[in-house]
Amino acid sequence: EITKEQQALMKVIADAYNRHQIPQDVAKKLLQDQYSAEENFLLLTEMATSQVQVLVEFTKNIPGFLSLNHEDQIALLKGSAVEAMFLRSAQVFSKKMPNGHNEVLEDRIRRSGISEEFMTPMFNFYKSIGVLHMVQEEQALLTAITILTPDRPYVKDQQAVERLQEPMLDLLRKLCVLQHPQKPQYFACLLGRLTELRTLNYYHAEMLTSWRMNDHKFTPLLCEIWDVE
Ligand SMILES: CC(C)c1onc(-c2c(Cl)cccc2Cl)c1COc1ccc(-c2ccc3c(C(=O)O)c[nH]c3c2)cc1
DSSP states (O other), X not given: OOOHHHHHHHHHHHHHHHHSOOOHHHHXXXXXXXXXXXXXXXXXXXXXXXHHHHHHHHHHTSTTGGGSOHHHHHHHHHHHHHHHHHHHHHHHHHTTOTTSHXXXXXXXXHTSSOOHHHHHHHHHHHHHXXXXXXXXXXXXXXXXXXXXXXXXXXXXXXXXXXXXXXHHHHHHHHHHHHHOTTOTXXXXXXXXXXXXXXXXXXXXXXXXXXXXXXXXXXXXXXXXXXXXX
């Protein structure tokens, strides 16, 4: 019972998600052989920077986003960047990249100066996403829903964001019923992942602090989106 306009919305979001991905030459860098903590940190910084650029382009394709108040657009991007990158990197792990990126990505993350205490929640999240076997459309919608979270810090017109997020949630609910008829709880499961994502924001803030304590440098784009330096 997906309506015509919901089909159109799904197509726009799924196309934007598939069109905006990290360039292959950047993703391939994960496979080069330097494995020092320094090299890993630099590579991950490059991946994150490229991923933020991809995220901004994807967000601009979300119907209605560009007609939101400009400050609110920035607040939504800043508030959701880490969560969207956890989602994206989780899908890299679960989709079993053809050229073995997932093991390499995991290895580099484990050896990039992140302290043990953040590894457990991070890789638990990756596992919990992996077991869901989300289809591309679900991944795209879940990312759009994460970006359109009304109660991010400094968002002024929360109602305007709710009006954009609601149709996405409605569409995702219907899609889950269609894609996973044998799992009636599937939609609720996905929303549970969004709650888990929020807790990862706190761990990530700690990660940033400890990297900065060890004098790690970020790119201007990451400094801007994460309010560091
Ligand atoms: C500044 C650095 C050190 C950082 O700080 N926190 C995090 C960080 C971490 Cl360590 C975990 C989760 C979220 C964040 Cl922001 C990171 C690294 O972030 C990323 C972001 C995104 C990818 C990523 C995306 C797509 C693909 C891809 C494909 O699409 O084909 C193939 N390989 C991919 C790799 C990797 C690492």
